[in-house]
Amino acid sequence: MNLHRFAPICAVLSGVAALAACSSTSGPELRASKPVIHVSSARPASEISSCLQRMIPSAQTRRDQGTTELLVGSNAWLVTLTPSAYGSIVKVQQSSGDDGGVPEPELRFDIARCTT
Numbered sequence: 491m492n493l494h495r496f497a498p499i500c501a502v503l504s505g506v507a508a509l510a511a512c513s514s515t516s517g518p519e520l521r522a523s524k525p526v527i528h529v530s531s532a533r534p535a536s537e538i539s540s541c542l543q544r545m546i547p548s549a550q551t552r553r554d555q556g557t558t559e560l561l562v563g564s565n566a567w568l569v570t571l572t573p574s575a576y577g578s579i580v581k582v583q584q585s586s587g588d589d590g591g592v593p594e595p596e597l598r599f600d601i602a603r604c605t606t
Contacts, residue, residue: 538604
């Protein structure tokens with residue numbers, strides 16, 4: 491590919507990346523926010539994660555060092571599932587730029603349904 495074709499492609503891709511960065515919350519920002527929900531459950535994290543994925547098909551799952559994270563909406567909600575001696579700890583954090591994709595009452599219902 492020659493330089494004349496490569497430059498416009500780079501410009502378009504950098505513009506798309508900039509727009510995506512503006513419209514979503516970063517992982518560190520979400521992790522630093524105060525939890526909206528913080529509960530323990532007797533259910534294993536894998537069961538809660540599977541249940542939430544069925545209830546909220548748009549959730550994106552990521553596993554890291556024993557924890558499972560689900561991003562809900564356009565990074566509007568971060569659900570962290572951490573195994574504990576008695577089941578799991580569930581922490582839900584909300585970004586300041588909520589996209590309105592999954593309303594808080596619906597997410598609370600889904601969390602309650604999947605943790606009991």
